[in-house]
Amino acid sequence: MSITGKRFAAAVVGLGMVTLSACGSSGSASGSGGDSRTVTLVSHDSWAASKSVVSAFERESGYKVKVLKDGDAGQAVNKAILTKDNPQGDVFFGVDNTLLSRALDNGLFQPYEAKGLDQVEAGFQLDKDKHRVTPIDYGDICVNYDKKYFADHKLTPPASFDDLTKPAYKNLLVTENASTSSPGLGFLLGTAAEYGATGWPDYWKKLEANGVKVVDGWEQAYDQEFSGSAGGRKAGGDRPLVVSYASSPPAEVVYAQPRPKTAPTGVATGTCFRQIEFAGVLSNARNTKGAKAFVDFLIGRTFQEDMPLNMFVYPVVQGAKVPAEFTEYGPAATDPETMAPDLIAANRDQWVKSWTSLVLK
Amino acid sequence: MSEAAETAPGARGSAARLGLMALPVAFFAVFFAYPVAAIVARGLHVDGTWRFGRLADVLAQPDIRHVLWFTTWQALASTALTLLVALPGAYVFARLDFPGKDVLRAVVTVPFVLPTVVVGTAFLALVGRGGLLDDLWGLRLDTTVWAILLAHVFFNYAVVVRTVGGLWAQLDPRQEEAARMLGASRLAAWRRVTLPALGPAVAAAALMVFLFTFTSFGVVQILGGPTFSTLEVEIYRQTSEIFDLSTAAVLTLLQFAAVGAILVLHAWTVRRRESALRLVDASLTARRPRGAAQWALLGAVLATVAVLLVLPLAVLVQRSLDAPRFAYYRALAHDDGGTFLVAPIDAIGNSLRYAAVATVIAVLIGSLAAAALARRDAGRLVRAFDALLMLPLGVSAVTVGFGFLITLDRPPLDLRGSWILVPLAQALVGAPFVVRTMLPVLRAVDERLREAAAVLGASPWRVWREVDLPIVRRALLVAAGFAFAVSLGEFGATVFIARPDNPTLPVAVARLLGRPGDLNYGQAMALSTILMVVCAVALLVLERLRTDRTGEF
Numbered sequence: 060m061s062i063t064g065k066r067f068a069a070a071v072v073g074l075g076m077v078t079l080s081a082c083g084s085s086g087s088a089s090g091s092g093g094d095s096r097t098v099t100l101v102s103h104d105s106w107a108a109s110k111s112v113v114s115a116f117e118r119e120s121g122y123k124v125k126v127l128k129d130g131d132a133g134q135a136v137n138k139a140i141l142t143k144d145n146p147q148g149d150v151f152f153g154v155d156n157t158l159l160s161r162a163l164d165n166g167l168f169q170p171y172e173a174k175g176l177d178q179v180e181a182g183f184q185l186d187k188d189k190h191r192v193t194p195i196d197y198g199d200i201c202v203n204y205d206k207k208y209f210a211d212h213k214l215t216p217p218a219s220f221d222d223l224t225k226p227a228y229k230n231l232l233v234t235e236n237a238s239t240s241s242p243g244l245g246f247l248l249g250t251a252a253e254y255g256a257t258g259w260p261d262y263w264k265k266l267e268a269n270g271v272k273v274v275d276g277w278e279q280a281y282d283q284e285f286s287g288s289a290g291g292r293k294a295g296g297d298r299p300l301v302v303s304y305a306s307s308p309p310a311e312v313v314y315a316q317p318r319p320k321t322a323p324t325g326v327a328t329g330t331c332f333r334q335i336e337f338a339g340v341l342s343n344a345r346n347t348k349g350a351k352a353f354v355d356f357l358i359g360r361t362f363q364e365d366m367p368l369n370m371f372v373y374p375v376v377q378g379a380k381v382p383a384e385f386t387e388y389g390p391a392a393t394d395p396e397t398m399a400p401d402l403i404a405a406n407r408d409q410w411v412k413s414w415t416s417l418v419l420k
Numbered sequence: 421m422s423e424a425a426e427t428a429p430g431a432r433g434s435a436a437r438l439g440l441m442a443l444p445v446a447f448f449a450v451f452f453a454y455p456v457a458a459i460v461a462r463g464l465h466v467d468g469t470w471r472f473g474r475l476a477d478v479l480a481q482p483d484i485r486h487v488l489w490f491t492t493w494q495a496l497a498s499t500a501l502t503l504l505v506a507l508p509g510a511y512v513f514a515r516l517d518f519p520g521k522d523v524l525r526a527v528v529t530v531p532f533v534l535p536t537v538v539v540g541t542a543f544l545a546l547v548g549r550g551g552l553l554d555d556l557w558g559l560r561l562d563t564t565v566w567a568i569l570l571a572h573v574f575f576n577y578a579v580v581v582r583t584v585g586g587l588w589a590q591l592d593p594r595q596e597e598a599a600r601m602l603g604a605s606r607l608a609a610w611r612r613v614t615l616p617a618l619g620p621a622v623a624a625a626a627l628m629v630f631l632f633t634f635t636s637f638g639v640v641q642i643l644g645g646p647t648f649s650t651l652e653v654e655i656y657r658q659t660s661e662i663f664d665l666s667t668a669a670v671l672t673l674l675q676f677a678a679v680g681a682i683l684v685l686h687a688w689t690v691r692r693r694e695s696a697l698r699l700v701d702a703s704l705t706a707r708r709p710r711g712a713a714q715w716a717l718l719g720a721v722l723a724t725v726a727v728l729l730v731l732p733l734a735v736l737v738q739r740s741l742d743a744p745r746f747a748y749y750r751a752l753a754h755d756d757g758g759t760f761l762v763a764p765i766d767a768i769g770n771s772l773r774y775a776a777v778a779t780v781i782a783v784l785i786g787s788l789a790a791a792a793l794a795r796r797d798a799g800r801l802v803r804a805f806d807a808l809l810m811l812p813l814g815v816s817a818v819t820v821g822f823g824f825l826i827t828l829d830r831p832p833l834d835l836r837g838s839w840i841l842v843p844l845a846q847a848l849v850g851a852p853f854v855v856r857t858m859l860p861v862l863r864a865v866d867e868r869l870r871e872a873a874a875v876l877g878a879s880p881w882r883v884w885r886e887v888d889l890p891i892v893r894r895a896l897l898v899a900a901g902f903a904f905a906v907s908l909g910e911f912g913a914t915v916f917i918a919r920p921d922n923p924t925l926p927v928a929v930a931r932l933l934g935r936p937g938d939l940n941y942g943q944a945m946a947l948s949t950i951l952m953v954v955c956a957v958a959l960l961v962l963e964r965l966r967t968d969r970t971g972e973f
Binding site: 104105126127130131133137140147148161238239273276277278282283288290294295297303304307310314315316408419420 | 462549657660742743822826829836920933935
């Protein structure tokens, strides 16, 4: 008994030592990017870039890139604001136009006019005067439709917000909770842009009368309820219309084996809301030089052309090649809805609250 | 700490207790109390003044009161239902011998480690459109509160089976037999002998199930739909979406108050029931089923497990195989250059490493705390600490994540961005399990054994090693298995912490599910299946560790 006891105790002590030594090594290896040869990127969970592209930046600039993923887009921004005085990194990527005012009003970023900004379309530059943020990518939140369903039922897919309230499309649409889901919020803002601050509640009443279903997140809507996606087909989804992204149809092609000739889903191009993502140099960054170099890299052609198939977004730099998959399988949104960030900031909480009591209660 | 105790023989008892308590107290203070207090203070302490008025403002909102009410009653109902369904299971796993028992015991723990977003999907195959119930009786439970309650049973079945069953297996059946010999009916014998002995373990299991369901997030959202909202969801919204830290702080305090009330209730019911028990080796108590009643019970438990636990898991496996030549599994090995900077399959290694470190921390902290708490001379302060140790289970992961951010940010504890934060957060959730699993067993150790050893000149360390350890080794391994499973499946705290890009299995699954396309969906299912297998195998291995040491009691 005592032998096994000793062996056991030794094992526990040994494991404890491993833990302690692990703690020790991490302590020295971490540090919040104080090293001037390292540039630390803080981003949301969706950040993705090809390894080769990041290594090329490291080689050319001499900086080592460290990436910290900090939750979903909302959390990443809020946490960055919370740690403004002692930031976790040097450069932040992933604040979009729905959160931009919050970030700017809280003084999250320091001004920097990125090299190559003249190549970025003026329409994306929402902080033109002060250059606290640099636009990096954009995407559109749009209603997607299941091509097979509409072909089988000899029905024209909807094209506009108005169409969605027509009896022909009764009980077909599923969307996300605007208070917890980013596409859900985008769709609500799209309707607010289309029908105005006073008109959108009436539109949603009609949408509700027409049987719109609201689920909590994009995963449930797209992979569970939508009949046109790979996941939805397996789960027996029965809603042929879903609020998703304009880039979802290309993704359905890229991530299928073998690749189908055409995308199984399409985009209702008149139901889109534009989302623009920005990056900026954090206010109290330790490695400001490195952060600036990284922002330059983000709007450089190499990154801009690598980005679409990694994050399923579109490049903002003029002349950056969009992958063939995007042009072939996903039509660009025609004249998407947009809204000024300060207007969003002033209204979003109130709108989401009204929307919740209107649609969910 | 043993040396300290030995060099001061006069104050041996209290010095030993202090020594045992020091590490858990420090751990709890630095990695839980301080971060949570800091984030609450950030919300309520604005521009140099405390805004306690916010408390009344927030509580005055009918929406918030409704959320609090719903959160509480669904947790109570879920706990009751879980006990009802799982206690027969605990008996069957503890007392009956049947082929495949070890494997099945590992299988019922699998739901516990799966990310809710995956389980939600699988569970819909049972209660949703075209699900089993729909096929059989045209019954659909999704978007009803029943789906939430059943899913909570699914998740927490193992908590009851492992916590209660662990003790039940070691109860000496001869006591109950003696009562029957003396003329008590089977029911009376069970009620008068076995039930009181099991009381503390049942209460501990109920407490953990309550805390888990009280802070339920994913299950409520996915199965109940957005019309149901819990405190946890509200805290997440206020912190992550609306960025109203003062409302979030009030809600966190509310959560504290509710959880605190339950902890007090638990401490009060348990204290009067604990007594020294006759514990025997678990392998001696299990028998092959005898008589119609036992066979029927075994059949009923197996049928419940098959429908409620195995079926949803089977759906995941089936979907992961739904492509020719294991295409989804093969895709996992590829670095697609994007979603992951490394191939998804590497998440297995990350998960195992994190879970191993988290288990070591949780077992170390938890067993030290349990050893201190089990002492008969434990004072009121120590018992209060017992309740405090449970708090991390009842507090929002978002709160802890944000708290870490603003407190562990300067030397000597500049841990932000370090990988160690992940296992530390996971250990916070795992340690309460270790305490709860070990404490009933430690307290059941006959104090006279310890006294006898002490009289014969053994140091406290030696008493623990020679008397307590052999008896609690089984509980320790069960606890380690639990802590391991908890950290393997931990999702909340992990995603709320900024971390370098080495995703754990649940994080990788969530990331795959977050993108459109067949390959992503299929890989998510394949990776979930791998997570299940890894969990089941790890638990089986841990349980095997004890079998080569049977006959020590």
